[in-house]
Amino acid sequence: MLTYERHDIILELLRQKRTVKLTDLTEATGASESTIRRDLIELEDAQKLKRIHGGASLPSRKSDEPTMLDKKTVFAEEKQRIGKLAASFIEDGDSIYLDAGTSTEAMLPFIEAKDIVIVTNGLNIVEPALQRGFRTYVLGGYVKSGTLAFIGRTAAESLKQYRFDKAFLGTNGVDPEFGFSTPDPEEAAIKQLAIQAAQQAFVLADASKLQQTSFSRFASIHDAALITEIKSETELFLEQLSEHTTIEGVKP
Template sequence: MIPVLRRQQLLELLPESEVVLLTDLIEKVNISESTLRRDLKELELQGDIEMLRGGGVRLKKEVVELDLNEKISLNKEEKERIVQYAANLINPNDVVFLDPSSLNLLMVDYIKSENVTVVTNSIATCNKLVSRNIKCILVGGEIKVKTSSCIGPIADQILSGLRFSKSFLGANGISVENGITNHDLRERSIKRIAINNSVNTYFLIDSSKYEVVAMCKIAEIDECNIITGKKYNEFDKLENIIVV
């Protein structure tokens, strides 16, 4: 096969928003490892893909913030595994904070413990909690339409006076070098308050966020527990990463 067609075939094998390991690609294509690496290097130079530390590769994409419905539709199967595991960490009588991440919205369906109080700054998550008859406290503030959430100084002030058994947070990016990052400085403030006011904090992060770097740093990669759905070699030495 001529190189240009072979490289086009490689692009078609890379699912959108997912990291694929080089070892997995070798199993899917009938070429040598050296040829595969040359083709991937050429695609990277063309700006079509990103070669990641740890032996991963994915289609190149701009770091933009999606709305809530778009986030929910990405990596749905992986996200379901993550949220089912996370929901099982919630114990009876816990006071839990859920930020406006799409994974937290999905997780509401799997909360089974009784007498749980959930604090959230997500309007969508609050509505879902109410529909399931789960006790909920909605933190008010400035409305951010794209994420259906309340942010800003009013939200910060309310949240600062509360304490949590556990917090479950989302993020826009994660990497060993840059830590856990987010697009919005106001959302970053909410997350930092939740981390500081919680006995335990868990970031729920699917593989589409690997090696993405957003504007605001929330935390170092080893500062909190991280629940994710796909093994990634770069994270192997980190004891706080839980792969489900």
């Protein structure tokens, strides 16, 4: 087997799994440990991966230390661009639903429309919304500690009292066939009801959510418009997706 074939196998496995064990690589390639180790050293020199005890992982973007911090800020900037785009769809006098989550929270600073009414199931939405002077209503119900979202029967009942011009939702997965999905079935149920109560529905998704599926589906692709960021690595996927729904994309 040629050297570069092994390298390709290693990098491909790494892309799939984010971290790989040395034994995974020896099995996948049929080469000995020594050989794989030498491959890893070469690939690390080429900055294609980072060697860790027991295997390898994807390289950290910048100098080793502020990995997480960078990730957060980069992530935050993407969320803000998506939030700004989403906010631009809100018009004066609209009644809107804002799902719990950081994506929808990022919309608030960019909302310029006047006299709007906000309904939300997200604890994190309430304070920023009030601070900006919006009339704000919340669904009641059980508070899920992880996402600070109101879920359950009471939340669903509350939702039936409202009709929205627009609903904005977060998601954990976007897939052409499975549609939009999220890990918690209870949260999915609320999202579903919110979409039903809205004339227009928008799903906000950063690039990491594309081509993913999560446990509970809450809408099919054509039930809501997708608001996301167009990156080179997702461009093809989004193009295919655009046959099934509206896509509003910003470029970084």
